[in-house]
Structure formats: C-alpha cells, structure tokens
Amino acid sequence: MTGDLPPLEDSDDLRRALAAAGTDHLVLTPLPAASARVRFLGPFQGREVAWDAEFTALGTGAGGPRPFIEIAPGRGDVYLLRAGLALERMDVPAVTKAVIMVRNYRRLRVGRHVFGAHHPRDA
Numbered sequence: 001m002t003g004d005l006p007p008l009e010d011s012d013d014l015r016r017a018l019a020a021a022g023t024d025h026l027v028l029t030p031l032p033a034a035s036a037r038v039r040f041l042g043p044f045q046g047r048e049v050a051w052d053a054e055f056t057a058l059g060t061g062a063g064g065p066r067p068f069i070e071i072a073p074g075r076g077d078v079y080l081l082r083a084g085l086a087l088e089r090m091d092v093p094a095v096t097k098a099v100i101m102v103r104n105y106r107r108l109r110v111g112r113h114v115f116g117a118h119h120p121r122d123a
Helices: 011-021 092-104
Strands: 025-027 035-044 047-057 068-073 078-085 111-114
Touching: 011 025, 011 035, 011 047, 025 092, 035 092, 047 092, 078 092
Parallel strands: 047 078
Antiparallel strands: 025 035, 035 047, 068 078, 068 111
C-alpha cells in the first residue's frame, strides 16, 4: 500500500466519508491508472469491515503474472487488501467490478492467494 494517504481509522470513519460523498466506495486515485486505491465497506468472515484496497492491473499478455489477492489486518475493523487483476488498466468500470468481486467472495481469508492461470481478459 502506498503511504501517502492518511490511514483509515475504522469503519465508522469510512461510513461517514461514504455518506458525505454519496457513494458506496471511494476511489482515491485518478483513473485510468495502472493501480487504484479504493476504500469501501464489505463483509469479511461474517462481519462488516472497512477495506483499504489497492487494485493493480497485471496486463493481459500470455505468461504474465497470475492474478492474486492479499489480505492483512489493519487497525481494528480495517483490513488491507491488495489484488492483482488480469486487466490492462484500472478504470471506473474495472474498479466497480473489483469492489463487487471482493464483496461477493465469501471465502476470503488473511494471507496471499494466487489464482489459476493468467486469463487474457479485460473488464
């Protein structure tokens, strides 16, 4: 994670910021970009947590890096998430789909998880 942003204190902090912005996730990086810093609320191990996430486009060429997700505890109910995705770039639709993916994936756990072969597809 990049250290140039203030730390996210807790899910209540994020809930207030989301309400003030009138959105369900905050994109903290100008898009399109190679990676996007995003904060959002979502489930994790049976409870709602605040995700402080960085989504990175790994490219779509054959033999490229395999997609991954890495989760680490932050402070309190904040979790740090890094995900490498088989995309050419992070743009608004890609970020929206990545947030939905994290919210819908029920088997998330702390640690680094690499997924199957590199799939050449774009969001």
